[in-house]
Amino acid sequence: MHDIKHNSKGMVPHGFSACAGCAMELLMRKVTEVLGEDTIMIIPPGCAASFSGYGKETAIKLPGYQGNLENTAAGCSGVRAALNAMGNTHTTVVGFAGDGGTADIGLQSLSGAFERRDKILYICYDNEAYMNTGIQSSSSTPLFASTTTEPAGKPTARKNLMMIAIAHDIPYAASTSIYNIPDLQKKIKKAMEADGPSFLHIHAPCPTGWRYDPAKTIELARAAVMTGSWMLYEYENGKVTINYKPKELAPIDSYISLQGRFKRLTAEQKEELQRFTIENYNKCIKRLECMD
Amino acid sequence: MAFKMLDGNGAAVEAIKMAKVQVVSAYPITPQSSIAEKLSEEVASGALKAQYIRVESEHTALTAATTAMLTGVRAATATASVGLALMHEVAGMTAGLRIPLVMPVVNRGLAAPWTLWCDHGDAMCERDTGWMQFYCQNVQEVYDLTTMAYKIAEDENVLIPAMVCLDGFFLSHSMQKIDVPDQESVDKFIGPYKAKNAYLDPADPMFVCNLTGSDEFTEMRYQQKIGMDNAFGVIEKVQKEFEEKFGRKYEIVEGYKTEDADVVLVALGSMCGTAKYVANKMRAEGKKVGVAKVIVFRPFPAKQLREVLSGKAVIGAFDRSAGIGGEGGPVWSETCAAMRDADCDIRHYVGGLGGRDVTTASIEKIFNELLEIKEGKRKDHTEWIDVKENAMDLRQVLKNA
Amino acid sequence: MQKQQEALTKKPERCRVLGPVASIYAAANTGTWRIDRPKVNYEACIKCGTCEKYCPANVIDIKKDQAECVVIDFDYCKGCGICANECPKKCISMVPEGSEV
Numbered sequence: 001m002h003d004i005k006h007n008s009k010g011m012v013p014h015g016f017s018a019c020a021g022c023a024m025e026l027l028m029r030k031v032t033e034v035l036g037e038d039t040i041m042i043i044p045p046g047c048a049a050s051f052s053g054y055g056k057e058t059a060i061k062l063p064g065y066q067g068n069l070e071n072t073a074a075g076c077s078g079v080r081a082a083l084n085a086m087g088n089t090h091t092t093v094v095g096f097a098g099d100g101g102t103a104d105i106g107l108q109s110l111s112g113a114f115e116r117r118d119k120i121l122y123i124c125y126d127n128e129a130y131m132n133t134g135i136q137s138s139s140s141t142p143l144f145a146s147t148t149t150e151p152a153g154k155p156t157a158r159k160n161l162m163m164i165a166i167a168h169d170i171p172y173a174a175s176t177s178i179y180n181i182p183d184l185q186k187k188i189k190k191a192m193e194a195d196g197p198s199f200l201h202i203h204a205p206c207p208t209g210w211r212y213d214p215a216k217t218i219e220l221a222r223a224a225v226m227t228g229s230w231m232l233y234e235y236e237n238g239k240v241t242i243n244y245k246p247k248e249l250a251p252i253d254s255y256i257s258l259q260g261r262f263k264r265l266t267a268e269q270k271e272e273l274q275r276f277t278i279e280n281y282n283k284c285i286k287r288l289e290c291m292d
Numbered sequence: 293m294a295f296k297m298l299d300g301n302g303a304a305v306e307a308i309k310m311a312k313v314q315v316v317s318a319y320p321i322t323p324q325s326s327i328a329e330k331l332s333e334e335v336a337s338g339a340l341k342a343q344y345i346r347v348e349s350e351h352t353a354l355t356a357a358t359t360a361m362l363t364g365v366r367a368a369t370a371t372a373s374v375g376l377a378l379m380h381e382v383a384g385m386t387a388g389l390r391i392p393l394v395m396p397v398v399n400r401g402l403a404a405p406w407t408l409w410c411d412h413g414d415a416m417c418e419r420d421t422g423w424m425q426f427y428c429q430n431v432q433e434v435y436d437l438t439t440m441a442y443k444i445a446e447d448e449n450v451l452i453p454a455m456v457c458l459d460g461f462f463l464s465h466s467m468q469k470i471d472v473p474d475q476e477s478v479d480k481f482i483g484p485y486k487a488k489n490a491y492l493d494p495a496d497p498m499f500v501c502n503l504t505g506s507d508e509f510t511e512m513r514y515q516q517k518i519g520m521d522n523a524f525g526v527i528e529k530v531q532k533e534f535e536e537k538f539g540r541k542y543e544i545v546e547g548y549k550t551e552d553a554d555v556v557l558v559a560l561g562s563m564c565g566t567a568k569y570v571a572n573k574m575r576a577e578g579k580k581v582g583v584a585k586v587i588v589f590r591p592f593p594a595k596q597l598r599e600v601l602s603g604k605a606v607i608g609a610f611d612r613s614a615g616i617g618g619e620g621g622p623v624w625s626e627t628c629a630a631m632r633d634a635d636c637d638i639r640h641y642v643g644g645l646g647g648r649d650v651t652t653a654s655i656e657k658i659f660n661e662l663l664e665i666k667e668g669k670r671k672d673h674t675e676w677i678d679v680k681e682n683a684m685d686l687r688q689v690l691k692n693a
Numbered sequence: 694m695q696k697q698q699e700a701l702t703k704k705p706e707r708c709r710v711l712g713p714v715a716s717i718y719a720a721a722n723t724g725t726w727r728i729d730r731p732k733v734n735y736e737a738c739i740k741c742g743t744c745e746k747y748c749p750a751n752v753i754d755i756k757k758d759q760a761e762c763v764v765i766d767f768d769y770c771k772g773c774g775i776c777a778n779e780c781p782k783k784c785i786s787m788v789p790e791g792s793e794v
Contacts, residue, residue, distance in 0.1 A: 001496050001497060001498070001705055001716065002497060002498070002716050002717070002718040003716055003717045003718065004718050005717055005718060005719040005720075006718060006719050006720040008720070008751075009751055010751060012751075013718065013719065013720035013721070013769075014720055014723075014750050014751060014752050014766060014768070014769040015720030015721040015722060015723040015724070015750075015768070015769040016720070016721060016723065016750065017721045017723065018749065020726060020749075020771035020772060020773035021749065021771075021773035021774070021775055022749055023749070025749040025750070026747065026748075026749040029749075029751050037494055038494050039494060040363070040492045040494060042359070049502070049503065052499050052501070052502035052503070052715065053499060053502045053503070053715040054502065054503045054504075054505065054715075055502075055503070055504060055505055055507075055508060055715065056715055056716070056717045057715055057717045057718070057719045058498075058499040058502060058715035058716065058717065058718060059718075059719075059721075060499065061497065061718055062494070062497055062499075063491075063492045063493055063494055063496075063497035063498060063499070063500075064492070064497075064499045064500065065359060065362060065492060065499075065500045065501055066499070066500070066501045066502050066503075067355065067359070067385065067501070068355070068381055068382060068385065070351070071351060071352060071355040071382070074347070074351070074352035074355040074356050074359075075355050075356070075358075075359040076359075077317075077345055077347075077352070077356050077359075078315065078317065078345065078355060078356030078357060078358065078359035078360040078363070078367070079359045079360065079362070079363045079492060081315045081317070081343035081345050081356065081360055082314070082315050082343070082359070082360035082361075082362075082363035082364060082365045082367070083363060084343050085314035085315055085341075085342065085343045085360075085365050086314075086363075086364060086365060091494055108348060108349060108352075109348070109349075109351070109352050109355070111348065112347060112348030112349070112352055115348070116345065116346060118345070181746055181747075207773075213774065214773040214774060214775070215773060215774030215775050215777060215778040215787070216778060217749075217773075217775055218747050218775055218778070218779050219778060219779070388712055388713070389712050389713070390711045390712045451711060489710055489711055489712065490710055490711075490712060490714045497716075498710075498714045498715065498716045499714065499715040499716070500712075500713070500714050501712075501713050501714075502713060502714075502715045504713045512711075512712055512713060515711045515712065519711070
């Protein structure tokens with residue numbers, strides 16, 4: 001059990017070594033508020049690994065394990081099976097991984113856990129690159145964003161993790177964002193109650209990697225949804241609910257002009273990104289509406 | 293006590309079943325596949341009350357078994373060859389977290405080239421992961437060493453995972469009549485599993501496997517070394533108790549006709565059976581040869597090997613893995629290190645790779661060479677004992693000029 | 694239930710654990726990171742709780758019955774400025790650390 005050296009209003013210390021303005025830090029607090037103490041959490045290397053702590057100290061009050069980068073879902077499957085064998089079906093088993101550890105190297109074990117219908121709650125906090133190792137591109141990095149491995153801008157659009165989750169037909173998958181806390185917390189609760197694997201894809205802006213004033217984290221997350229760069233929707237037992245559709249998509253500039261990682265875009269690229277964003281948004285809406 | 297006809301894989305399954313594991317996560321790979329299959333049958337029939345995770349890769353198989361044990365139940369997985377190689381990253385986790393997982397490894401060579409057959413290259417590549425390694429000579433040993441492995445690994449002075457190695461096809465698919473104890477005796481021998489060290493429990497939380505600084509990493513590796521050192525004493529104790537309860541005697545290094553031997557061959561696995569047969573034959577001809585069968589390869593039994601090889605002037609060390617790039621393979625190198633203060637000539641032999649049978653002819657040739665070296669009649673030896681003469685010209689391929 | 698009852702009645706003991714585990718729950722000294730700090734205009738504050746909701750460090754408490762209705766724990770506030778940016782009444786401003794005594 002923990003040696004408590006710090007009193008906190010939740011399961012994460014107030015003095016936590018995430019960057020100032022980190023969406024992931026806010027996210028973990030909101031997530032653990034809903035999860036409660038009867039939880040076992042697996043966190044791979046990455047920004048979230050800071051919660052596991054350093055040396056004798058940890059920055060999360062839950063029982064947890066820091067596994068390898070690609071096997072968060074697999075680790076969760078093992079914990080779940082052991083709990084089931086012990087007759088424990090009440091403890092929530094949670095994986096808390098970034099986009100790199102989910103969409104890239106972690107995709108195989110995620111797919112396996114989904115297909116087996118292992119009752120695990122998989123949370124992907126998406127800051128759109130391998131941030132902890134220095135802002136390298138992941139398959140979730142958006143088109144034209146500049147990273148340290150694609151400094152001229154990513155030439156391809158991002159992978160659609162939600163569609164991958166939906167393709168496995170899991171009981172519950174939802175896309176949410178840090179700016180909408182009620183939406184986020186409602187979805188965590190639903191994910192906990194799903195009868196099988198559940199997946200949450202949470203947009204988590206990163207001031208260090210996206211290069212913006214840390215004060216703008218919430219504003220950017222909101223702008224992403226308003227411009228159609230991120231969507232809020234749920235897939236629940238085969239039924240799709242689009243939680244929010246802007247009446248009219250805001251111009252992409254209201255989102256990218258605030259971010260240093262889009263600073264180098266030429267006028268043509270900006271046009272292309274605007275076109276792509278609208279087309280992609282409309283395509284997604286159409287696909288989702290077809291699913292009902 | 294009952295006699296059963298089982299192949300090596302079946303014996304491994306029997307031991308796992310009787311250890312009452314509660315989570316199984318095995319991924320099929322030749323020649324291990326029937327372990328994954330038979331375990332699923334035991335679970336389906338209710339003979340084994342376990343959760344069967346039909347994993348999608350070996351990496352996941354070892355991960356799930358590791359986290360299942362962290363959560364508090366005995367888990368099982370098994371593998372071979374490149375499957376073991378794929379587990380390598382996670383193997384370091386299992387060992388570093390002091391998780392006493394027992395895992396049969398059906399020895400099969402690594403690619404390239406692709407082989408399906410017996411070779412110790414897979415397990416030898418894992419010798420630095422911090423796992424124990426036990427090598428079986430026959431199917432009875434597969435059952436016995438696996439059963440003992442649970443008790444050894446889970447000892448609080450050890451807490452080290454164990455690979456129980458059985459030769460691919462030669463043991464895994466070879467039907468032999470073995471003696472299987474009754475469940476009650478095994479229950480008393482192994483006992484129930486309790487996660488005593490680090491664990492995942494919401495009622496008693498801790499964070500397992502976070503970042504460790506250079507001010508503490510060395511000490512944690514040292515803890516593992518101490519566990520390995522302690523393993524010798526625990527293995528001896530467990531082997532003695534096994535003999536008392538089940539009637540079969542085991543040693544860490546078994547000296548077969550070594551006491552008065554002029555020359556001794558050090559070897560691992562099923563070829564020891566062949567080597568003992570040849571030793572009997574040659575003894576009848578008046579040649580004093582012996583076999584040092586290494587059952588426990590990790591921790592490496594330097595002390596026990598020195599005792600068995602004490603006073604022997606000429607020794608052969610057989611590597612059933614190529615050990616490319618070393619002056620010799622692992623068995624030879626570690627035997628030399630163990631015997632560094634002794635006045636002896638240790639010759640390196642490589643053979644039986646990629647499924648090639650280690651024949652009585654090969655072993656006889658080795659013994660004769662060693663004897664000739666001892667008698668001063670020979671200086672060199674045939675290091676690659678069964679390599680064919682046309683090795684370099686194996687493939688003649690038509691190509692576009 | 695049995696386990697919870699046992700947990701309540703059993704006294705915890707300090708035990709040796711081998712390998713990497715962390716069980717000391719502690720805070721980092723993040724208050725020292727600050728370059729700017731939030732300054733609240735209490736009169737303009739409508740106590741909506743937006744700043745409290747969005748603070749990543751969870752160091753803001755709204756005290757509805759107090760004049761100084763927004764209490765910030767400056768031991769840990771990093772000065773990220775999210776509270777100032779999101780306040781609907783723009784009653785939080787970021788001022789240089791140390792600019793007020």
